[in-house]
Amino acid sequence: MNKNAAVLVIGLFVSSHGIAQNVMPPIGNYITEGGWGNLSIQQKKPEGIVFEIHSFGANAHSCQLEGEIRNGRATLESSDKEKPCLIDFQPSSRGVNVVPQTLQECREYCGMRAGFDGLYLKPVRGCENIDRQATKDKFKHLYDSKNYRDARLTIETLLNSCSTTLGQYELGAIRNDLAITQYHLGDFSGCLNTLEPYAKDAAMTTNDAVKDYPPADAEAYSGILDAARTNINLCHKKLRK
Structure with a gap:
């Protein structure tokens, strides 16, 4: 390769690199x-x-x-x-x-x-902030109307589709919503499986479970954990009968 060709190759590399950086x-x-x-x-x-x-x-x-x-x-x-x-x-x-x-x-x-x-x-379709809120509003309406079957389908779809981009406390609230709906449908094993990520902490007191959390996170997680503990106990009691 001659000198001029070498300069041309280097010039092309620099130009393409610059374009890539400016997309x-x-x-x-x-x-x-x-x-x-x-x-x-x-x-x-x-x-x-x-x-x-x-x-x-x-x-x-x-x-x-x-x-x-x-x-x-x-x-x-x-x-x-x-x-x-x-x-x-x-x-x-x-x-x-x-x-x-x-x-x-x-x-x-x-x-x-x-x-x-x-x-x-890029979030999955239905998982942008405004879409998630609309789905949660729909779930609440169905749940309050005691249409537990459709409520379960609605909130379960949200959990399965959007779990990758859900914040940890929103994820916890959705899991609790699904679990209590499963409870009303008699799916007690499903309820416990849904709340399995919180089972270890739920076996402790809330104070012990959040002792290493900074204050704002401790407060947020405490609400999730208290609900999970209540739902776990409800489903366990039904399985024992």
Whole structure:
């Protein structure tokens, strides 16, 4: 290979690399695995492509960011005007990777125990925030009407379809809703299987189970655990008869 050809190859590599770094992420709503972060990317006029991130960490700490994305990157102000918060939005086959490039400056948008970097997944159909709420409202109407068979189908579908992107406390509430519905349908073994992830903690006192949790998380988990313990006891008693 002659010298000019070598320069041409290197030039092509650099150009293609630059293009790959500047791919714009698709419009839409995204959720992290485990439901701790939400990303919205929308087309707005005259702003262009804009984003919002809301993420949650331990003890109710959170991150909130919004701004414009240009060539796959957002530039947000920081306390140091010479050093902005730079965030890259990298499309992947599963969603969008959010990668802060100036970590210290981007930390200013977060509480101490929260972060926002990671893979935000394109949720399964029916699993976006507004769709999940509609399904839970439908379940409550069916349950309150004592239409337990349809209520079970509704909440079980939500659990099976959306478990990857559900937050841990929303997941706990859904499991409790399904378990008590199974109880009313006489499916006591199914009830216990649904609540198996909480069985070990439910065997303890709530104070012992949450003693290592920070205060806000302890309060949130206590409600899930108290309901799970009650439902587990109800189903156990029926199985003993």
